[in-house]
Amino acid sequence: MKKELNVxxxxxVEGHGAVDIVIExxxxxxxRLRFAEGPRFFxxxxxxxxxxxxxxxxxxxxxICYVSHRLAAVFAIEDAFRVKVNRGIELLxxxxxxxxxxxxxxLHIYFLALxxxxxxxxxxxxxxxxxxxxxxxxxxxxxxxxxxxxIGGKTVHGENILVGGFASIPSREELEEVxxxxxxxxxxxxxxxxxxxxxxYPEFESSHExxxxxxxxxxxxxxxxxxxxxxxxxxKREYELFVREEVxxxxxxxxxxxxGKPFLIGPLARVNRLELHPKVLELTKRLKHSFPSxxxxxxxxxxxxxxxxxxxxxxxFVEELLSLYPFEPTVEVNPREGTGFGxxxxxxxxxxxxxxxxxxxxxxxxxxxxPTAQLQSxxxxxxxxxxxxxxDSEDSEIKKRAEVLIRAYDx
Numbered sequence: 001m002k003k004e005l006n007v008x009x010x011x012x013v014e015g016h017g018a019v020d021i022v023i024e025x026x027x028x029x030x031x032r033l034r035f036a037e038g039p040r041f042f043x044x045x046x047x048x049x050x051x052x053x054x055x056x057x058x059x060x061x062x063x064i065c066y067v068s069h070r071l072a073a074v075f076a077i078e079d080a081f082r083v084k085v086n087r088g089i090e091l092l093x094x095x096x097x098x099x100x101x102x103x104x105x106x107l108h109i110y111f112l113a114l115x116x117x118x119x120x121x122x123x124x125x126x127x128x129x130x131x132x133x134x135x136x137x138x139x140x141x142x143x144x145x146x147x148x149x150x151i152g153g154k155t156v157h158g159e160n161i162l163v164g165g166f167a168s169i170p171s172r173e174e175l176e177e178v179x180x181x182x183x184x185x186x187x188x189x190x191x192x193x194x195x196x197x198x199x200x201y202p203e204f205e206s207s208h209e210x211x212x213x214x215x216x217x218x219x220x221x222x223x224x225x226x227x228x229x230x231x232x233x234x235x236k237r238e239y240e241l242f243v244r245e246e247v248x249x250x251x252x253x254x255x256x257x258x259x260g261k262p263f264l265i266g267p268l269a270r271v272n273r274l275e276l277h278p279k280v281l282e283l284t285k286r287l288k289h290s291f292p293s294x295x296x297x298x299x300x301x302x303x304x305x306x307x308x309x310x311x312x313x314x315x316x317f318v319e320e321l322l323s324l325y326p327f328e329p330t331v332e333v334n335p336r337e338g339t340g341f342g343x344x345x346x347x348x349x350x351x352x353x354x355x356x357x358x359x360x361x362x363x364x365x366x367x368x369x370x371p372t373a374q375l376q377s378x379x380x381x382x383x384x385x386x387x388x389x390x391x392d393s394e395d396s397e398i399k400k401r402a403e404v405l406i407r408a409y410d411x
Contacts, residue, residue, distance in 0.1 A: 080340025088327030099147025110137025335361025
């Protein structure tokens with residue numbers, strides 16, 4: 001007997017996807033995770049465009065993590081033109097990333113994942129019974145949005161981020177206000193952390209053998225080196241030698257593997273492997289759940305850990321920025337022929353941009369590898385393991401468990 005379970009529209013994910021589960025003679029026969037977004041051809045659109053246009057174009061890949069796409073493109077262009085920015089610009093970019101992580105992670109925790117664990121169809125349905133929990137989600141998100149608007153120019157697709165720096169920098173008073181906002185937010189994030197730690201998560205162990213993230217102490221800090229959990233480190237220029245992309249027969253997103261295997265990226269991989277801020281590390285020792293962990297559902301708890309890490313880092317970024325203030329918002333950029341590489345930790349995983357330019361700074365080639373493409377294989381492997389342990393359950397329960405697991409990845 002053969003049956004096929006289909007979730008044709010994955011809800012509460014930051015993209016468009018579907019999953020097909022084929023069960024034959026009471027055994028799992030096939031899993032197909034289909035990211036169904038239409039091809040958008042961003043790598044082709046950048047061809048013949050002047051380097052100043054590239055960050056504007058590729059930031060449209062994602063409305064949630066536009067900062068990561070824009071900065072990864074800027075890093076690659078500056079690498080190609082051998083641009084070196086000052087410390088003030090570096091810090092402002094890191095503070096901007098703090099805003100992006102606050103906005104994206106709080107959106108995911110409170111508005112996409114939490115209804116699953118609280119037994120509600122949506123966050124709006126939780127308002128009557130848990131008004132303060134919902135308010136906390138809005139508060140975290142609002143501070144992230146304000147930082148992105150102040151530094152990036154707008155909460156979505158801000159044009160203040162340039163190759164070589166920023167069109168303008170915040171005033172001293174505005175930076176001081178950001179520091180105060182982050183300090184006020186820390187107790188709210190700690191409450192979020194312990195609230196998520198108190199939830200019951202399905203017992204599950206992922207079969208993935210490899211984890212990958214930038215070789216950096218924090219997702220809000222930048223690096224040109226990538227680290228694998230087997231001890232291998234490689235440079236951004238070697239990215240495509242390790243992360244190999246394949247075309248999927250049933251998904252518009254490509255499938256990525258490293259050393260021929262699916263691999264984990266994103267909050268759980270980072271919290272498993274990065275050195276957390278000392279104050280965050282101390283707090284995590286009091287949690288019921290511990291890291292490193294191979295339970296993919298704990299990615300939600302890992303997001304809360306990262307929220308606290310970026311908030312503490314953000315306060316330190318502000319203090320150092322004020323000590324350097326005022327600083328030049330931009331440095332000189334001189335186009336030249338060559339290829340540049342940019343890597344960055346986006347909220348949902350490692351992001352890679354590569355561009356080749358002619359002598360006038362026009363793009364003649366591009367490659368972008370998104371977190372969604374890199375996660376597809378490991379999500380499918382996890383779904384396979386999950387369904388094989390759920391075959392005696394009702395069809396509706398199998399589909400529900402599959403959706404909850406996929407949402408933990410924030411694909």
